Amino acid sequence: MKLAPTVKLNNGYEMPILGLGTYNLKKSRCVDAVRHALELGYRHIDTAFLYRNEGLVGKVLGEFVGARKVQREQVFLVTKLWDIYHEPKRVQYACELQLKQLDVDYIDLYLMHSPVGVHYNSDEDMMPHLENGELWTNNVDYLDTYKSMEQLVDLGLVRSLGLSNFNLDQLQRLLLSCRIKPAALQIECHPELVQIPLMELCKLHNITVVAYSPLGRPTTGRPLPEFYKDTKVVEMAKKYQKTPAQVVLRYLIDLGTVPIPKAAQKGHLKENLDVFDFKLTTEELLHFESFNRGQRIWKFEKAKHHQYYPY
Ligand SMILES: NC(=O)C1=CN([C@@H]2O[C@H](COP(=O)(O)OP(=O)(O)OC[C@H]3O[C@@H](n4cnc5c(N)ncnc54)[C@H](OP(=O)(O)O)[C@@H]3O)[C@@H](O)[C@H]2O)C=CC1
Numbered sequence: 372m373k374l375a376p377t378v379k380l381n382n383g384y385e386m387p388i389l390g391l392g393t394y395n396l397k398k399s400r401c402v403d404a405v406r407h408a409l410e411l412g413y414r415h416i417d418t419a420f421l422y423r424n425e426g427l428v429g430k431v432l433g434e435f436v437g438a439r440k441v442q443r444e445q446v447f448l449v450t451k452l453w454d455i456y457h458e459p460k461r462v463q464y465a466c467e468l469q470l471k472q473l474d475v476d477y478i479d480l481y482l483m484h485s486p487v488g489v490h491y492n493s494d495e496d497m498m499p500h501l502e503n504g505e506l507w508t509n510n511v512d513y514l515d516t517y518k519s520m521e522q523l524v525d526l527g528l529v530r531s532l533g534l535s536n537f538n539l540d541q542l543q544r545l546l547l548s549c550r551i552k553p554a555a556l557q558i559e560c561h562p563e564l565v566q567i568p569l570m571e572l573c574k575l576h577n578i579t580v581v582a583y584s585p586l587g588r589p590t591t592g593r594p595l596p597e598f599y600k601d602t603k604v605v606e607m608a609k610k611y612q613k614t615p616a617q618v619v620l621r622y623l624i625d626l627g628t629v630p631i632p633k634a635a636q637k638g639h640l641k642e643n644l645d646v647f648d649f650k651l652t653t654e655e656l657l658h659f660e661s662f663n664r665g666q667r668i669w670k671f672e673k674a675k676h677h678q679y680y681p682y
């Protein structure tokens with residue numbers, strides 16, 4: 372079994388440079404995917420309160436730890452504080468709820484899912500809406516939320532903190548006041564959206580960039596992104612005896628990011644982890660720049676009215 376290499380985070384913890392995304396994995400598909408992934412050698416799993424699958428992820432992880440197939444410390448478990456828990460008084464409650472669902476006593480990396488706070492009705496009502504159809508947001512400052520997240524590290528509930536869906540100004544503002552530097556920033560990143568200035572800022576502060584939707588969500592009903600059919604990408608795939616998806620993941624790794632592709636199919640899971648035995652040339656890497664049109668898949672338009680809307 373071959374494991375992915377790791378990157379050292381700015382706090383010394385190691386993160387495998389390829390993880391399993393679990394958005395939209397429900398019921399037995401989730402259980403099967405996480406099981407296959409751990410069997411294949413995945414040691415980094417990305418979930419979120421929002422995905423409603425933390426219980427299943429935790430169940431499979433517990434099964435593997437119980438059977439001594441893996442030790443808890445060998446799996447880098449990432450989850451996210453959902454937007455309804457931004458009020459400082461709710462942060463520890465949310466984290467403890469998630470620890471319980473995941474059936475673990477610490478989370479490796481806890482991300483603020485987005486800078487936008489959402490009104491809390493109940494743990495079940497994750498997307499409360501106003502009568503006009505807008506998301507029912509609140510004005511909690513993400514700096515206050517983050518301060519409460521820092522206490523989770525002090526309490527030993529969380530090892531590393533991170534952010535997701537923050538823009539450059541928001542990250543900069545947070546860096547000016549935080550006590551514990553974020554170890555990672557999770558952002559949409561694939562050949563059609565490579566946010567260079569934001570990534571440069573992360574590099575400067577040694578913040579690891581985690582690439583979400585790294586494959587551009589093929590086979591999810593969206594048209595197949597152009598780079599899959601590009602003659603040069605297809606040629607690269609042939610040259611290295613890989614698939615275009617593997618070439619894309621290799622490109623993102625060579626950019627210095629940590630991709631977290633989601634896959635339910637075993638063939639995909641296997642393919643995505645098998646990207647550590649080749650490297651693209653400078654010319655091949657440069658070719659990918661032609662696809663970078665700032666094409667965002669996730670626009671979070673329901674929060675467009677909010678002062679902290681990031682795009
Ligand atoms: N922080 C945030 O706001 C967000 C975080 N994320 C995280 O990022 C993860 C990945 O992003 P996601 O949006 O799921 O999209 P991805 O870009 O990972 O695409 C997933 C799709 O690609 C298919 N696929 C996987 N591997 C291959 C392959 N080798 N060849 C061809 N197709 C393949 C999958 O098919 P199949 O399942 O059938 O195998 C699935 O339909 C999420 O699951 C989630 O964990 C995502 C969005 C937002």
Ligand SMILES: O=C1CO[C@H](CO)[C@@H](O)[C@@H]1O
Nearest residue numbers: 394419421484536669671
């Ligand atoms: O991680 C995510 C996946 O999908 C959600 C939409 O349903 C996003 O809001 C979120 O950021």
